[in-house]
């Protein structure tokens with residue numbers, strides 16, 4: 001790992017290239033101000049530890065109704081957690097949102113996805 005990351009309290013993170021033979025020093029001097037800065041351990045690139053709700057929502061994009069319902073429910077709980085008084089998402093509201101999503105979305109074969117009825 002020739003590229004190591006350090007963090008200056010003043011100037012933020014900076015990278016230092018080390019040869020493979022070097023041991024990784026636990027500190028380095030900031031390239032800007034020279035202050036002693038600690039080594040930062042970075043997770044390997046490409047590994048996403050936290051799954052965002054957007055990512056989860058993408059999995060819900062199988063049909064517009066599920067997507068709309070998921071988003072509406074998520075928004076409702078998010079606002080509620082923030083202490084905002086919001087109305088619970090209504091079936092009509094979800095249907096309207098689903099219709100909007102369906103209108104924007106086209107399946108690969110060119111047809112529109114069906115809007116699922118209330119179960």
Ligand SMILES: [Zn+2]
Pocket residue numbers: 008009010011012030031032033034035
């Ligand atoms: Zn600095």
